[in-house]
Amino acid sequence: MMHSLTADCPIVGGQAVMEGIMMRYGDFYGLAVRCPDGKIRAQRLPWFSLLRRPWLKKPFIRGFPILLETLINGIRALNRSVELAARSDGEELSIWELLLSLGLAVLMAVALFVVAPHLLSLIMLWLGAGGDVEGLSFHIWDGFYKCCIFMSYIWLISCVPDIRRVFQYHGAEHKIIHAYESGEKVSAATAAHMSRLHPRCGTTFLLFVICISIVLHAVLVPMLLFFHTPSSAVAKHALTVAFKLALMIPISALAYELIRHAARLPDGFWASILRAPGLSLQRLTTYEPDAAQLEVAVVALHEALDPSGRGQLHTAPYEKWSA
Numbered sequence: 001m002m003h004s005l006t007a008d009c010p011i012v013g014g015q016a017v018m019e020g021i022m023m024r025y026g027d028f029y030g031l032a033v034r035c036p037d038g039k040i041r042a043q044r045l046p047w048f049s050l051l052r053r054p055w056l057k058k059p060f061i062r063g064f065p066i067l068l069e070t071l072i073n074g075i076r077a078l079n080r081s082v083e084l085a086a087r088s089d090g091e092e093l094s095i096w097e098l099l100l101s102l103g104l105a106v107l108m109a110v111a112l113f114v115v116a117p118h119l120l121s122l123i124m125l126w127l128g129a130g131g132d133v134e135g136l137s138f139h140i141w142d143g144f145y146k147c148c149i150f151m152s153y154i155w156l157i158s159c160v161p162d163i164r165r166v167f168q169y170h171g172a173e174h175k176i177i178h179a180y181e182s183g184e185k186v187s188a189a190t191a192a193h194m195s196r197l198h199p200r201c202g203t204t205f206l207l208f209v210i211c212i213s214i215v216l217h218a219v220l221v222p223m224l225l226f227f228h229t230p231s232s233a234v235a236k237h238a239l240t241v242a243f244k245l246a247l248m249i250p251i252s253a254l255a256y257e258l259i260r261h262a263a264r265l266p267d268g269f270w271a272s273i274l275r276a277p278g279l280s281l282q283r284l285t286t287y288e289p290d291a292a293q294l295e296v297a298v299v300a301l302h303e304a305l306d307p308s309g310r311g312q313l314h315t316a317p318y319e320k321w322s323a
Contacts, residue, residue, distance in 0.1 A: 012177055012301065013200065015074050016169035017081035018162075022074070023173070023300040030303025031077055032296045032318065033084035040296055040318035041084050044303040048073050063256030064249045070202070075101050084321060112153065113210070114244055117145035118237070133240050134222050134229075143214035150210060154284050164287060169296070171196035172289035174282075176297040180312075186301065187314035188294035196286045197279045199263040204278025208255035209248075211277070216247060 014023040020033030024047055032042035050065040051057050121141040124130035131137040157163045178194035179186045224243055230236045258274075265271035289297075295316040302313045 011200075012180055012304070014173040014177060014297075014300065015070075015077060015202070016166045016173055017078045019165065019169070019296075020081045020084065021169050021173050021297045021300040022077035022081070023176075023297070023304040024073070025301075025304040025306075025309075028304055029073065029077065030300045030305075031080055031084070032300035032303060033081050034292060034296050035084065040299050040316060041321045042299050042303045042318050043080075043084075043321045045076075045080075048076070059257055060250075060253050063253030066256060067252045071102055071105065075105070110245065112149055113146055115241060116149060117142045118241055118244075120145045122237070133237060134225050136218055136222075139214065139218035139221065142217065143210075146210055146214065150206070151284075154281075158284060167285055168287045168289045169293055171286035172293040172297040173300075174198040174201065174286060175289065175294060176301055180301060183312075185312050185314060186298060188291050188298055188316070191294050191298070192291065196288060197282045199275045199278065200259060201278065201282055201285075203282050203285045204262075204275075205255055205259050207278050207281050208258055209251055212255055212258075213244070213247065213251050216251060217244060220247065 012023060012025050014021055016022075017031070017033070019035075020031065023030045023032075027047050027049070028044055029047050030042060030044050032040055035041055048069060050069045051062060056062060056065055121130060121133075121138050124141045125132055125138065130141045133139075158167060172191075174196050175191040175194040176186060177198060179191040182194075184190060221240055221243060225236070225240070228239075230239055259278075262271065262274035262278075265274065298313060298315050299318045302310055302315050305313070
């Protein structure tokens with residue numbers, strides 16, 4: 001069963017972590033983890049936000065800061081989930097450790113999805129199978145390799161048993177959010193019949209980013225080089241890569257608005273067209289969860305919501321863990 005997001009439905013988001021789930025609602029998020037002894041431990045934590053100023057919340061501006069704050073809070077939640085699952089009271093990541101983790105994640109993404117496709121497209125140029133960066137064929141190859149690397153990366157990590165467990169929790173997160181958005185009672189039993197695919201998933205966002213980047217790079221890079229082309233080939237390609245990195249800000253902003261629009265569309269032809277690629281990709285990044293994983297997801301949502309909004313949730317017994 002697939003539900004479109006109505007205008008008056010509060011937005012709830014989430015993320016799978018180590019043996020658990022993080023659910024975000026407003027200025028707080030709930031983190032719930034299944035411990036080795038079988039018990040669920042959970043806590044409610046404040047959401048770190050970069051959208052304190054009103055102008056940053058405006059459409060087509062908010063996308064990039066939301067992406068950054070989601071990465072920051074996601075790393076924090078992942079770190080806390082490891083502590084909860086291990087039943088340890090280790091120190092949370094310091095600001096410098098958090099920035100280092102975020103920096104490494106960004107560098108890896110840049111290397112895999114910007115630099116590597118560009119270099120592979122250069123190889124096609126040297127082989128005579130494509131044109132230079134001013135032409136359309138270069139960007140077709142670039143987009144092709146970008147998609148191949150993205151799909152291969154997802155497939156490879158899904159072969160790791162621990163990641164498959166995370167993908168099961170990812171499916172549980174989606175099922176519980178669907179149950180909540182349906183307006184009915186939310187429990188592991190009622191959510192089990194819901195779809196494990198959700199139109200607002202971060203996987204869909206990444207796919208939108210890749211697709212939009214392919215189109216914009218093919219149009220804007222030749223325009224840039226028309227007005228200024230460095231005499232050195234190395235400088236020309238360095239400028240192109242730097243320009244692609246700068247475009248990530250408007251690309252992420254546009255992708256965010258597009259995914260929100262697709263999620264709010266009433267079910268129908270255009271909604272199906274916009275949602276289909278992302279939902280298909282989620283078949284690789286989500287697996288059917290078991291009842292125990294769904295119970296963890298309900299607890300995470302219970303912790304995230306305000307006390308007044310918890311009435312429709314039925315949770316399994318769990319322990320509160322204070323930070």
